[in-house]
Amino acid sequence: MRYDVLNILRVKNDYISGEELGNMLGVSRAAIWKAVTKLKNEGYNISSVSKRGYRLIDNKDVLNENEVRIGNIVCLKEVDSTNEEGKRRAEKGCADGLVIVSDYQSTGKGRLGKSWSSDKAKDLYMSIVLYPDISPMEAPRLTLIAGIAVSEAVNGITGLDAGIKWPNDVVVNGKKLCGILTEMSAEIERIKYVVIGIGVNINREGFNAELSDKATSVCIETGKKYRRALFIDEIVSRFMKYYGIYRERGFAALKDDYNRLCLNKGKIVRTIGNNVIKGRALGVNDKGELLIETDTSIVPVLSGEVSLRLEGDRYI
Numbered sequence: 001m002r003y004d005v006l007n008i009l010r011v012k013n014d015y016i017s018g019e020e021l022g023n024m025l026g027v028s029r030a031a032i033w034k035a036v037t038k039l040k041n042e043g044y045n046i047s048s049v050s051k052r053g054y055r056l057i058d059n060k061d062v063l064n065e066n067e068v069r070i071g072n073i074v075c076l077k078e079v080d081s082t083n084e085e086g087k088r089r090a091e092k093g094c095a096d097g098l099v100i101v102s103d104y105q106s107t108g109k110g111r112l113g114k115s116w117s118s119d120k121a122k123d124l125y126m127s128i129v130l131y132p133d134i135s136p137m138e139a140p141r142l143t144l145i146a147g148i149a150v151s152e153a154v155n156g157i158t159g160l161d162a163g164i165k166w167p168n169d170v171v172v173n174g175k176k177l178c179g180i181l182t183e184m185s186a187e188i189e190r191i192k193y194v195v196i197g198i199g200v201n202i203n204r205e206g207f208n209a210e211l212s213d214k215a216t217s218v219c220i221e222t223g224k225k226y227r228r229a230l231f232i233d234e235i236v237s238r239f240m241k242y243y244g245i246y247r248e249r250g251f252a253a254l255k256d257d258y259n260r261l262c263l264n265k266g267k268i269v270r271t272i273g274n275n276v277i278k279g280r281a282l283g284v285n286d287k288g289e290l291l292i293e294t295d296t297s298i299v300p301v302l303s304g305e306v307s308l309r310l311e312g313d314r315y316i
């Protein structure tokens, strides 16, 4: 019921008395007062003035299950890492496609053992739990699909021009906006579960000196604040659509979408690792491997095996 009150306050955008609210919803003024108290405790900024009633003061970005359109979601205030929470829930057999988001991660994880910092209730920290019927070798393709979903969602919502730095950093104006960390539990042949962790910098207004020339946020790029729920809906619905296509027709059906967004394509790149490969990136193949054209051959590079340095790159 409290979210019905919230919806009325949103539409009204002015004071409305407890009595009128009560009449609209068929409940008592006391019930309205209780609902408003709960909403305030959840973080909504509601002014109560005697004889005038209640008014929603600003459309603060509160994140809860009511704010999103997708159904299969758990919204937490704080967690160690949404990926860790996803793994714990997968071990207990949670639903396929469960989405976990949190306002804050105390020990958020990045790729290659790095940490992922949290700016409380400003950015998006989200994990999707899946039980795909694929081999562990194919799991990196899910990360590529998540990269497509995030880039398209960012571009659709904001009008920015986000692209993907292979394999899975979403980049705007040469700076990283989103990182994706896929973790799995698997046997030799089959995956038990996969957790796809997505961190998108949304409303953060700045970064420390170490990160400021490598990382950016939607707010820094657009000068505007956004509701995180909007990004959750757009990213998850796009991801689920592409995941469906992938399961039916394989990554080959998504290769062109990925290559259209791939910022490395046509650029000179160099892998980082023991066996350095340098050449022109041609885009990904049907398996999601990046094809690098060297002086002597075309070499497929599997994501997860190497990192990549783009010549002139600012942020590795």
Ligand code: BTN
Pocket (backbone or CB within 6 Å): 080, 081, 082, 083, 084, 105, 107, 108, 109, 110, 111, 112, 114, 116, 124, 125, 126, 127, 169, 178, 179, 180, 181, 196, 197, 198, 199, 200
């Ligand atoms: C990277 O290093 O680029 C990957 C960063 C992934 C961060 C996200 S935030 C949600 C999920 N939970 C984590 O602990 N990490 C991922």
